[in-house]
Amino acid sequence: MTERADFDAQAMAERVGASMYAEDAASQALGLNVDAMGPGYARIVMTVRADMLNSLKICQGGLITTLADAAFAYACNSHNELTLAAGITVDFVAPAREGDVLSAAANEVSQSGRTGIYDVVVTNQNGETIALLRGRSHRMKDRKTLPTEKDTDADAGNS
Amino acid sequence: MTERADFDAQAMAERVGASMYAEDAASQALGLNVDAMGPGYARIVMTVRADMLNSLKICQGGLITTLADAAFAYACNSHNELTLAAGITVDFVAPAREGDVLSAAANEVSQSGRTGIYDVVVTNQNGETIALLRGRSHRMKDRKTLPTEKDTDADAGNS
Amino acid sequence: MTERADFDAQAMAERVGASMYAEDAASQALGLNVDAMGPGYARIVMTVRADMLNSLKICQGGLITTLADAAFAYACNSHNELTLAAGITVDFVAPAREGDVLSAAANEVSQSGRTGIYDVVVTNQNGETIALLRGRSHRMKDRKTLPTEKDTDADAGNS
Amino acid sequence: MTERADFDAQAMAERVGASMYAEDAASQALGLNVDAMGPGYARIVMTVRADMLNSLKICQGGLITTLADAAFAYACNSHNELTLAAGITVDFVAPAREGDVLSAAANEVSQSGRTGIYDVVVTNQNGETIALLRGRSHRMKDRKTLPTEKDTDADAGNS
Numbered sequence: 001m002t003e004r005a006d007f008d009a010q011a012m013a014e015r016v017g018a019s020m021y022a023e024d025a026a027s028q029a030l031g032l033n034v035d036a037m038g039p040g041y042a043r044i045v046m047t048v049r050a051d052m053l054n055s056l057k058i059c060q061g062g063l064i065t066t067l068a069d070a071a072f073a074y075a076c077n078s079h080n081e082l083t084l085a086a087g088i089t090v091d092f093v094a095p096a097r098e099g100d101v102l103s104a105a106a107n108e109v110s111q112s113g114r115t116g117i118y119d120v121v122v123t124n125q126n127g128e129t130i131a132l133l134r135g136r137s138h139r140m141k142d143r144k145t146l147p148t149e150k151d152t153d154a155d156a157g158n159s
Numbered sequence: 160m161t162e163r164a165d166f167d168a169q170a171m172a173e174r175v176g177a178s179m180y181a182e183d184a185a186s187q188a189l190g191l192n193v194d195a196m197g198p199g200y201a202r203i204v205m206t207v208r209a210d211m212l213n214s215l216k217i218c219q220g221g222l223i224t225t226l227a228d229a230a231f232a233y234a235c236n237s238h239n240e241l242t243l244a245a246g247i248t249v250d251f252v253a254p255a256r257e258g259d260v261l262s263a264a265a266n267e268v269s270q271s272g273r274t275g276i277y278d279v280v281v282t283n284q285n286g287e288t289i290a291l292l293r294g295r296s297h298r299m300k301d302r303k304t305l306p307t308e309k310d311t312d313a314d315a316g317n318s
Numbered sequence: 319m320t321e322r323a324d325f326d327a328q329a330m331a332e333r334v335g336a337s338m339y340a341e342d343a344a345s346q347a348l349g350l351n352v353d354a355m356g357p358g359y360a361r362i363v364m365t366v367r368a369d370m371l372n373s374l375k376i377c378q379g380g381l382i383t384t385l386a387d388a389a390f391a392y393a394c395n396s397h398n399e400l401t402l403a404a405g406i407t408v409d410f411v412a413p414a415r416e417g418d419v420l421s422a423a424a425n426e427v428s429q430s431g432r433t434g435i436y437d438v439v440v441t442n443q444n445g446e447t448i449a450l451l452r453g454r455s456h457r458m459k460d461r462k463t464l465p466t467e468k469d470t471d472a473d474a475g476n477s
Numbered sequence: 478m479t480e481r482a483d484f485d486a487q488a489m490a491e492r493v494g495a496s497m498y499a500e501d502a503a504s505q506a507l508g509l510n511v512d513a514m515g516p517g518y519a520r521i522v523m524t525v526r527a528d529m530l531n532s533l534k535i536c537q538g539g540l541i542t543t544l545a546d547a548a549f550a551y552a553c554n555s556h557n558e559l560t561l562a563a564g565i566t567v568d569f570v571a572p573a574r575e576g577d578v579l580s581a582a583a584n585e586v587s588q589s590g591r592t593g594i595y596d597v598v599v600t601n602q603n604g605e606t607i608a609l610l611r612g613r614s615h616r617m618k619d620r621k622t623l624p625t626e627k628d629t630d631a632d633a634g635n636s
Binding site for chain 4 (some may be wrong): 083089091093109110112117129132134136
Binding site for chain 2 (some may be wrong): 407409411412427428429435437447450452454
């Protein structure tokens with residue numbers, strides 16, 4: 001890619017991340033923060049809260065998965081092609097505890113036709129691996145992640 | 160099994176379910192309800208709330224996973240052998256929307272040594288399949304899910 | 319379905335199974351036998367040979383997977399819609415040894431759009447579970463598994 | 478690690494690879510070659526033969542899995558701790574055809590207690606990704622992959 005194309009792809013990824021997060025009630029409710037966006041890349045951070053612990057007083061695995069799945073979703077939409085998660089495989093490597101700051105970094109591994117494979121690594125504040133997610137994504141045909149300009153105009157007109 | 164053993168296994172599963180839920184902040188915060196427990200079995204219900212939706216206004220896949228993972232965890236502890244989730248594979252079959260009542264039914268498929276395989280089916284209020292989870296569990300050596308009688312006595316002594 | 323439709327679906331599945339096997343060099347080389355076909359269903363049998371053992375003198379896991387994957391492929395093509403495996407998850411539950419007769423039974427679990435989920439259980443001659451496979455299939459658009467009548471006519475004309 | 482420890486770990490991995498392959502009938506029958514061994518690493522090569530093709534004239538997915546699973550098995554035994562595959566997830570990215578030379582490179586991603594996670598990438602002679610495997614391994618307690626010196630002596634005595 002030219003420098004210009006790189007710049008555009010990076011700017012697009014950042015626009016997509018901001019646009020998604022503004023409408024993403026689940027990520028907001030769980031205190032997720034989008035730390036970085038790039039083409040085929042996203043990094044999201046979550047602090048483990050008391051209300052995320054299971055009966056063993058460790059973070060519920062599904063909530064670690066929610067963090068990793070969010071990073072996966074943001075990364076696979078970073079090209080502004082509307083993309084859904086079709087399936088995930090998660091390995092839980094080490095437990096996370098209250099107050100731990102978990103960071104999920106998602107990277108595109110392959111894209112072929114409308115199917116993509118993404119790898120997400122979740123680490124804690126000490127750099128220890130907590131979980132690994134591999135996600136399979138499915139790109140919708142001819143649909144963008146960002147609202148179209150037309151939609152945006154209409155929204156603007158309503159406000 | 161004799162009828163007596165069946166009865167005991169059922170009663171144990173119910174005791175484990177109640178004991179786990181009482182200490183399970185994450186399940187309580189997400190409004191999960193343990194609908195049924197049995198030996199190698201659990202069914203848990205969750206209503207999709209507005210704060211569980213992602214930017215597409217469908218339930219975040221990680222939160223569907225959290226429900227399914229909870230059913231898996233309760234089922235694999237139902238024999239009162241302390242057991243952790245080692246890994247999961249989730250396929251997202253159909254989207255869930257605000258107000259949908261999701262039910263996750265977990266069944267033991269195999270148990271060999273300290274490793275178990277559990278299948279969880281998540282359906283909505285119309286009986287449609289929303290997601291499928293397959294979980295791999297790892298049983299801890301010589302540890303019970305329920306607090307020991309000794310611990311219970313000690314607790315009683317303190318109160 | 320009416321009885322007639324059931325009959326037609328069963329007959330179609332059997333035609334697909336026979337047609338696939340006739341061209342399936344890998345299944346023939348490994349001694350696989352298609353034991354049963356039905357709509358969304360296939361059962362394939364393999365006897366573990368000496369040349370399927372790894373250094374531990376147990377059947378190589380990939381070859382157990384090959385058996386299970388074949389059952390998956392035959393089941394997901396049983397409707398005569400050309401379908402490919404997109405991904406699989408396999409859990410190895412117990413080892414298989416030389417002379418063991420392994421049977422892989424594949425069942426359709428869900429079909430939504432062009433994506434299907436299939437479960438395969440591999441058992442040995444004693445009914446013990448050896449492995450579990452869950453497969454994700456992808457149906458090609460407007461393509462049949464069976465050669466078209468036109469192709470068949472052309473083939474006939476050549477012979 | 479010191480240079481000396483690095484050297485020893487590399488030499489051990491190579492000894493394990495040679496010892497495993499000498500007894501590995503399945504890998505020999507399928508024409509697999511162990512191209513490289515290292516600590517937590519293995520690379521194995523397979524040429525797609527006519528008898529590996531399915532009815533679509535592409536390499537049966539289970540045989541691609543067999544190659545990837547072999548690389549996984551060699552990598553997770555490279556430390557000379559006897560280790561078995563517990564489960565695998567495979568994504569099929571692109572088809573492989575007769576004559577293609579497939580290379581499977583396996584890397585240790587995490588090791589915690591007796592459970593390991595390994596990633597395997599299968600590429601063809603053009604460097605295109607054909608499949609991705611993620612494997613979960615289980616290390617046996619107090620057992621070595623290499624035959625013990627005592628066993629070796631006994632074998633020597635018998636010959």
